[in-house]
Amino acid sequence: MHTKLTTMWGWWRGTRARALLYHSIADDPPDPLAVPPDLFTQQIEWLVKNDFRVISTEELRKAIGQGLDLR
Numbered sequence: 001m002h003t004k005l006t007t008m009w010g011w012w013r014g015t016r017a018r019a020l021l022y023h024s025i026a027d028d029p030p031d032p033l034a035v036p037p038d039l040f041t042q043q044i045e046w047l048v049k050n051d052f053r054v055i056s057t058e059e060l061r062k063a064i065g066q067g068l069d070l071r
Helices: 004-015 037-049 057-065
Strands: none
Touching: none
């Protein structure tokens, strides 16, 4: 069964892009979804060190629009 969802999943897998989203980056303890800035920095450094390519949403949009391979 071919659905719009499977088409979208095929497109998603083809880009090799994965999204990591943060609700908030702040030292504000009342927000259970906030990540402290020092932990955020450590996480991004780990991604870069482990050969993950960190790009902005705008860079992703342009790459998809131009049909670029993000591997």
